Amino acid sequence: MSYTGSKPLTEVCRRVLASGELPDNGGDRPQLVLTVDYDGLAQRTGSGLLDNGATLTPETVRRIACDAQVIPAVLGGDGQLLDLGRTRRLINGALRRALVLRDRGCAFPGCDRPPRWCQGHHIRHWADGGPTDLDNAVLLCGHHHRVVHQDDWQVRLGHDRRPEFIPPSYVDAARLPRRNTFHLRP
Numbered sequence: 001m002s003y004t005g006s007k008p009l010t011e012v013c014r015r016v017l018a019s020g021e022l023p024d025n026g027g028d029r030p031q032l033v034l035t036v037d038y039d040g041l042a043q044r045t046g047s048g049l050l051d052n053g054a055t056l057t058p059e060t061v062r063r064i065a066c067d068a069q070v071i072p073a074v075l076g077g078d079g080q081l082l083d084l085g086r087t088r089r090l091i092n093g094a095l096r097r098a099l100v101l102r103d104r105g106c107a108f109p110g111c112d113r114p115p116r117w118c119q120g121h122h123i124r125h126w127a128d129g130g131p132t133d134l135d136n137a138v139l140l141c142g143h144h145h146r147v148v149h150q151d152d153w154q155v156r157l158g159h160d161r162r163p164e165f166i167p168p169s170y171v172d173a174a175r176l177p178r179r180n181t182f183h184l185r186p
């Protein structure tokens, strides 16, 4: 990739290889390196380039960059590492445990997936200035993580600071918030 003077920063999202950094969501150890222009990520227009040469759509880039397993590294135009972004953008450690205690599984209405199937989702994407804390995070399985990024469902925390989902008008014309009560069963 080439860098211009107006876009000196490039966001390199690197899947963590050290198993100690990975949240408990099962499956293979990811080995993906994603390079995307930071401005394109923030403006939802940037496609991504994988290290095997494949390109990704802007929606997929934002979902992967949202994923708890990604460490984004901000590089300067000279290739020097400026910020590894670990503590600010990763939903892991104590935050992951608090999220599991609150949501107990995928928080999408009706989903029965347990925490080990789930990823942390930033309700407001970190590329848009969203913080990495409990009030900006929700636990979602891989399928519903894609749904939330690709479809018109909106996520928010209710008055009790628990997640609720507002369906698009083609699902519910009144757009009444829905919650997942599956994981609250005794």
Ligand SMILES: [Zn+2]
Pocket: 062, 063, 066, 067, 120, 121, 122, 145, 149
């Ligand atoms: Zn997400």
Ligand SMILES: [Zn+2]
Pocket: 106, 107, 108, 111, 112, 113, 140, 141, 142, 143, 144
């Ligand atoms: Zn789900």
